[in-house]
Every structure is written in C-alpha cells, then in structure tokens.
Amino acid sequence: MRLLIADDETDMTRALQVLLEHEQYTADTVSDGAAALDRALTRAYDGLILDIMMPKMDGLTVLCRLRENRVKTPVLLLTAKGQSEDIIAGLDQGADDYLAKPFDPGEFLARVRALTRRGAAQSVPVLTAGSLCFDRASQELSCNGACVCLNGREGALMELLLCRQGQILSPGQILEHIWGRRTDSGCGQTPAKDAKTKEEEAQLLWTYLSYLQKKLSAIGSDAAIVRRAGGIILDPAAARA
Amino acid sequence: MDRQNDVTDCEREFYQDSLPLLAGTIAEFLSCIEAIRAYRRETEGRDPVCACSARIKSAASMREKLLKRGLPPDREHALSAVSDAAGVRLICPLTEDVYRTAALIREIPGVSVAREKDYIAHPKPNGYRSYHMVLHFPLRFLGAAGADNRLWLEVQLRTIAMDCWASIEHELKYKKEIANPELMRRELKRCSDEIASADLSLSTLKELIEEKENCFETSDCRR
Numbered sequence: 142m143r144l145l146i147a148d149d150e151t152d153m154t155r156a157l158q159v160l161l162e163h164e165q166y167t168a169d170t171v172s173d174g175a176a177a178l179d180r181a182l183t184r185a186y187d188g189l190i191l192d193i194m195m196p197k198m199d200g201l202t203v204l205c206r207l208r209e210n211r212v213k214t215p216v217l218l219l220t221a222k223g224q225s226e227d228i229i230a231g232l233d234q235g236a237d238d239y240l241a242k243p244f245d246p247g248e249f250l251a252r253v254r255a256l257t258r259r260g261a262a263q264s265v266p267v268l269t270a271g272s273l274c275f276d277r278a279s280q281e282l283s284c285n286g287a288c289v290c291l292n293g294r295e296g297a298l299m300e301l302l303l304c305r306q307g308q309i310l311s312p313g314q315i316l317e318h319i320w321g322r323r324t325d326s327g328c329g330q331t332p333a334k335d336a337k338t339k340e341e342e343a344q345l346l347w348t349y350l351s352y353l354q355k356k357l358s359a360i361g362s363d364a365a366i367v368r369r370a371g372g373i374i375l376d377p378a379a380a381r382a
Numbered sequence: 383m384d385r386q387n388d389v390t391d392c393e394r395e396f397y398q399d400s401l402p403l404l405a406g407t408i409a410e411f412l413s414c415i416e417a418i419r420a421y422r423r424e425t426e427g428r429d430p431v432c433a434c435s436a437r438i439k440s441a442a443s444m445r446e447k448l449l450k451r452g453l454p455p456d457r458e459h460a461l462s463a464v465s466d467a468a469g470v471r472l473i474c475p476l477t478e479d480v481y482r483t484a485a486l487i488r489e490i491p492g493v494s495v496a497r498e499k500d501y502i503a504h505p506k507p508n509g510y511r512s513y514h515m516v517l518h519f520p521l522r523f524l525g526a527a528g529a530d531n532r533l534w535l536e537v538q539l540r541t542i543a544m545d546c547w548a549s550i551e552h553e554l555k556y557k558k559e560i561a562n563p564e565l566m567r568r569e570l571k572r573c574s575d576e577i578a579s580a581d582l583s584l585s586t587l588k589e590l591i592e593e594k595e596n597c598f599e600t601s602d603c604r605r
Binding site for chain 2: 281286287288289290291292347348351352354355356359361
C-alpha cells in the first residue's frame with residue numbers, strides 16, 4: 142500500500158514515514174500543499190495524510206481541489222489542537238478522518254489501517270470507461286457482451302488505467318504502482334547494470350500495455366491505450382477516432 | 383492429416399455413390415490447403431496451419447440429425463439440407479492465423495462461401511471458440527459433365543489452445559453423474575476465457591518479437 146504524507150515539519154514527516162515503512166507501507170513525503178496536490182493528482186495512492194497548516198497551499202485547499210478533480214483517495218487530516226472549525230470544514234469537504242497533534246503512534250497507525258480498509262471497501266466492484274467494463278473480482282474485461290479474462294498484473298494495470306482515465310501516467314509511476322519498488326536507481330549497482338535494468342523495466346511495461354491493448358481490440362472496445370508526451374493514458378474513445 | 387473416423391459399410395450403404403464424392407471434396411480442399419501452407423512457408427517462412435483433420439459424418443449421426451430436424455433420414459437430404467456431411471478441421475498456431483487462413487480459403491477459385499460464423503469474436507455461452515465456414519465446393523474432378531455439381535463442406539478453424547479446450551469439453555460433456563454440473567459448466571467457461579486471453583498474449587508476444595517495437599525511453603522509467 143502506498144501513502145503520501147504532506148507536512149512541512151520535516152521531523153514529523155520523517156518519523157511518520159519510518160513508522161509506516163516499519164508496518165510495510167510505502168510512504169512518500171512532501172513538505173508543502175502544492176506538491177501534495179501535484180503528487181495526489183498524478184500518482185495512485187491508497188491514502189493521503191495531510192497536515193492542515195502547510196506553505197503554498199493549506200491542507201483543506203488541497204483536499205478541496207482533489208475532490209473537485211474527482212480523486213476519491215481516502216484522506217486523514219492532521220490538525221493542531223483547538224482547530225475544531227478546520228476539522229468540521231475538512232470532514233465536510235470530504236476528509237475521511239482527522240487526528241489532532243500530538244498523537245500516539247499506535248492511534249495513528251490504527252487510523253491509517255481504518256482509512257485504507259475503508260478505501261478498499263468503498264472501491265466500486267466494476268470500473269467502466271464508455272462501454273468498457275472491468276469486474277475487479279472476476280478480473281473480466283468486457284465490452285458489449287464480448288469478454289476476456291485478465292491475469293493478476295494485467296488486471297492491476299487495467300484497474301490503474303481505469304481509475305486514472307484521462308490522466309497521463311508516466312512509465313515510472315505505473316511500474317512503481319504495479320510492480321512496487323523493483324529497483325532503487327543506482328543503489329549499489331553499476332551504471333551499466335542500472336541502465337540495463339531500466340531497459341528491461343521499460344520493455345516489461347510495454348509488453349503488458351501491449352497485452353492490454355490487444356485484449357481491448359479483441360473485445361471491440363472503443364477505449365485504447367494511447368501514448369502521450371510523458372507517458373500513456375487510457376482514452377475511452379480513441380478507437381472511434 | 384488425421385482422419386477422425388473410418389468409413390464402414392454403414393456409411394457406404396447410407397451415402398452410396400456419393401461417398402467417393404464427399405471423400406473427393408475433402409481431398410481436393412485439403413490439397414488446396416497443402417498448397418497454401420507450402421506457399422506461405424516459402425514466402426513468409428511460416429505455416430499458418432499446424433494440423434488438419436477431416437471426417438465424413440457417420441451414418442448414425444447423420445440420421446439422428448435429419449430426424450431431429452423432421453427430415454427424412456436419407457442420402458438426398460443428407461447432402462442437400464445438412465452442410466456438414468463432409469467436414470475439415472484446421473488447427474492454427476494463433477488467432478491471427480485463423481483469420482488469415484479463412485481469408486485465403488475465401489480466395490480459392492470456384493469455391494463459394496455460403497456461411498461464416500465467428501465464434502472467436504462471439505463465443506458460444508459455454509465458452510466454445512472456433513471460426514466456422516460452410517463452403518459450396520465444386521466437384522471439379524467429375525469433369526465438364528459434373529461442372530455444376532457442388533457439395534457442402536464445413537470447415538472449422540481454431541487455435542491450438544481453443545482445440546485443446548474443445549477436446550476436453552467434448553469429453554466432459556458426455557460424462558454422466560457429474561457431482562456439480564453447474565460449477566463445472568461455469569469453470570469450463572472460465573477456462574475458455576483464460577485460454578482466449580493467453581492466445582491473445584501469445585499473439586502480442588509474437589508481434590513484439592517480430593516488430594521489435596520499443597517502447598519507452600528508459601529515462602521515462604526513472605522515478
């Protein structure tokens with residue numbers, strides 16, 4: 142599970158990151174609201190932990206913009222004591238929970254668990270793009286009666302593309318989301334070996350995108366995977382164009 | 383070529399002197415297929431067909447079919463009202479080979495295609511996938527006197543994977559006393575969908591290998 146922590150107190154973000162990683166979460170950190178909004182709009186997270194008081198953009202504005210953009214990722218707001226008006230505003234604007242600083246690490250982790258559980262439970266069983274449907278449970282991709290089964294990785298990739306349709310996803314973002322931390326750039330590797338790994342990763346992703354595109358065509362879907370500058374998107378009507 | 387059934391006295395008695403015509407139709411069609419395969423091997427370095435089998439429908443099975451349709455169970459109706467007295471099955475490596483071979487069959491001079499059914503794009507509810515063609519085949523070997531004579535020939539094309547599924551499904555369909563037939567039916571359908579998916583993945587890999595099309599700049603994959 143991948144989470145984003147947005148807080149300008151670097152000691153706090155570092156501590157939360159360590160805590161979450163100890164519990165097997167993957168946690169990214171940013172220190173201002175604008176960066177938090179950018180990350181949350183362009184990457185697939187399972188949960189967002191937003192401090193309310195942040196430079197450039199406060200946590201409530203970030204939350205508001207995300208919900209305006211129909212990003213429904215569960216949000217836990219971190220507040221200072223006595224910010225009850227902010228708590229009310231945050232919950233009304235679509236936050237899922239809040240926690241007042243200072244807090245107990247155990248309570249923080251319990252709230253994160255509840256947050257990500259709710260996120261999973263709220264997931265719609267069938268994702269759609271025009272006449273294209275993907276049943277998450279059976280991993281069946283169908284369109285006007287024609288149907289094909291996807292395997293685990295293909296299913297996860299289709300799910301990501303459907304959840305983020307209309308958004309350009311970079312190859313790096315997709316690799317990270319579907320295959321997890323395959324390689325940390327250059328970490329203990331020679332540059333030549335690292336370049337080879339990057340090439341293999343790019344080839345791997347291209348192969349899986351090609352599988353999906355072939356299957357979309359086979360069931361007569363109008364949706365197609367399209368290359369754009371900086372990455373790829375699922376265009377619900379590309380095949381009709 | 384694999385012959386699926388041996389012609390017995392029952393078939394000789396039922397089809398009478400039409401029996402060699404059915405066998406001749408099959409033989410002529412298969413010789414066309416062999417020529418197509420040899421030509422493709424030579425020009426493309428690849429055979430679009432990996433196995434052929436043929437059969438003349440057994441007399442018992444033909445009688446049953448005609449009676450089920452309320453028709454007299456005789457030779458005339460077997461050759462005029464039913465299109466699968468002569469049948470050929472072509473097994474292809476991949477889905478695109480099925481469509482390519484079907485396209486080549488349509489081009490055989492003098493052969494008209496009466497019907498086609500694409501059960502690959504539109505599988506049967508049980509999961510059956512194949513491409514069916516009914517050909518109206520001229521009996522050229524009879525010479526000018528028989529130039530207007532034609533017989534039906536049913537051709538089924540499918541991939542190795544689809545054939546594997548169809549063979550097992552056919553075997554299980556006739557088993558009696560299955561503990562949970564509904565579950566088995568659902569699971570057979572699921573297997574067929576998974577096999578179809580694997581077929582498409584194999585086609586994709588073939589294209590990627592042949593085209594060597596790449597992909598993303600490796601710098602795109604940095605995070």
